[in-house]
Amino acid sequence: MTITEREQQASTTVPDGSVDKPAPGTGHEGQTFLVGDEVYLRAIEPSDATYAPSWKNTVFPKSTEYYEKWIKEDMVKEERTATYLIIRKRDDVPVGSIKANYWDPSVFLEPYVDPIYADSGQRWLAEALTLMLPWLVDEQHRPIAVVAVNSSQTAAIAALETAGARQTARFRDKVRIHGGRADELVFEYLNSLWVKTLGDPNDQPIERSGTGDPRPVPLKVELDGDPPKNAVMVGSRVYLRPFEKKDADEVALWSRRETEPFWSNGRAMRSAVGFASWTEGLEKDDPPEWIRFAVCLRENDELIGAVGIDGVDFVNGCGESESEIHRPEYRGGGYGSEAKHLLFDYAFNRLKLHSLQSFVIFPNTRSAAALRKQGYTEVGRLNWDYTSDGRFANLVCFELLAADWRALPRASRPNANETSAS
Ligand SMILES: CC(C)(COP(=O)(O)OP(=O)(O)OC[C@H]1O[C@@H](n2cnc3c(N)ncnc32)[C@H](O)[C@@H]1OP(=O)(O)O)[C@@H](O)C(=O)NCCC(=O)NCCS
Known part of the structure; x- marks a missing residue:
């Protein structure tokens, strides 16, 4: 549908000569908040399905019937998310949306405007963000809202800055935009009353351990014989394989034997049946949203951990990497980093992803050191993202682009003399 067709559809004349107005109750008349000069925001109704290409943030086309059903049956069951439509005031046409993901203590906003509206759309989005933030944070007494926009959205960036939001992270080239790529910029809008009580989260320094230097990428292993089952x-000490049902008992057992509470928000207690069912659920997604591998030792096939990519986004070519060595005695010995380089080879060479992101809670300095060692760059922070130690706590953000990983030095092959001497 072209822009003109969509505008016509917004005010088509019905047989009795009247204008085909939006469903009753969906106009802005009488609405007391979230109403600006050019746009207003409201919740989604089934009649909005007609305009789904304008508010649904996807590049894949789906019918009006699909979205009508989605609104009535799926959207209403969604927990901890709400989508607010950005509606053009002059004709009540939806032109975009802001999806709010409520994660205590923060709310994470995904703004979207139909690219068909070009610069006007960006102006409407900027106004919508200016309306949304004070309502969601100041009026609703939330401590913080986090908004991700891309570097081409200059009007939205200017509006965020004017509203008092500040940029806390920047992911290079993370998102595709029409005809190219752009950086993803993360802004936070803090509630000044919470800042008064708790202080500015940016004042909390990021502690560091390790050398901070990237190390050479391990050599690609040339197999002498068949690979492990x-x-x-396959790497020199570890290999990656799919998780099997039989692994669930081991994962549950090692969660009960965990000795370190600092690397997550306390220790997790896993059940074998729960882990098996979760893994089975992940396998059913096609294409997968979360790709996970078991990390096993080559010397005895023992399962020692997991690595994976969560939120795999094949459109933008990105995802969040994760790693966990289940057994404490194998941590700090380079096994996790070796497994990660196998994951990078898989992500960048097999899946052809463009970048990986990673997020680490401040006290987990070992994980952050391992990421720096693996070639990741620190790109900012996500403040007040979870609760810990009687306060709202922060995450360090990292990224690794395929190009960064390819540019890292490669380990050199030991020469014949060194090999025979050892
Ligand atoms: C994070 C993890 C996968 C890293 O793998 P690893 O094999 O342990 O990492 P490496 O041994 O290659 O590197 C560890 C780095 O941390 C440093 N380190 C080691 N032990 C440490 C400790 N107890 N505290 C702080 N830093 C430590 C090391 O010096 C090394 O850095 P350097 O080589 O620059 O000096 C692994 O430690 C792990 O599973 N931890 C528990 C789960 C976890 O934290 N997952 C990540 C959640 S974001």
Whole structure:
């Protein structure tokens, strides 16, 4: 549908000569908040399905019937998310949306405007963000809202800055935009009353351990014989394979034997049946949203951990990497980093992803040190993202672009003399 067709559809004349107005109750008349000069915001109704290409942030086309059903049956069951439509005041046409993901203590906003509206759309989005933030944070007494926009959205960036939001992270080239790529910029809008009580989260320094230097990428292993059973990627000490049902008991057992509470928000207690069912659920997604591998030792096939990519986004070519060595005695010995380089080879060479992101809670300095060692760059922070130690706590943000990983030095092959001497 072209822009003109969509505008016509917004005010088509029905047989009795009247203008085909939006469903009763969906106009802005009488609305007391979230109403600006050019746009207003409201919740989604089934009649909005007609305009789904304008407010649904997807590049894949789906019918009006699909979205009508989605609104009535799926959207209403969604927990901890709400989508607010950005509606043009002059004709009540939806032109975009802001999806709010409520994660205590923060709310994470995903703004979207139909690219068909070009610069006007960006102006409407900027106004919508200016309306949304004070309502969601100041009026509703939330401590913080976090908004991700891309570097081409200059009007939205200017509006965020004017509203008092500040940029806390920047992910290079993370998102595709029409005809190219742009950086993703993360802004936070803090509630000044919470800042008064708790202080500015940016004042909390990021503690560091390790050398901070990237190390050479391990050599690609040339196999002498068959690979380990079911292996997908093979390194010198570890290999990656799919998780199997039988692994669930081991994962549950090692969660009960965990000795370190600092690397997550306390220790997790896993059940074998829960882990098996979760893994089975992940396998059913096609294409997968979360790709996970078991990390096993080559010397005895023992399962020692997991690595994966969560939120795999094949459109933008990105995802969040994760790693966990289940057994404490294997941490700090380079096994996790070796497994990660196998994951990078898989992500960048097999899946052809463009970048990986990673988020680490401040006290987990070992994980952050391992990421720096693996070649990741620190790109900012996400403040007040979870609760810990009687306060709202922060995350460090990292990124690794395929190009960064390819540019890292490669380990050199030991020469014949060194090999025979050792
Ligand atoms: C994070 C993890 C996968 C890293 O793998 P790893 O094999 O342990 O990492 P490496 O041994 O290659 O590197 C560890 C780095 O941390 C440093 N380090 C080691 N032990 C440490 C400790 N107890 N505290 C702080 N830093 C430590 C090391 O010096 C090294 O950095 P350097 O080589 O620059 O000096 C692994 O430690 C782990 O599973 N931890 C628990 C789960 C976890 O934290 N997952 C990540 C959640 S974001």
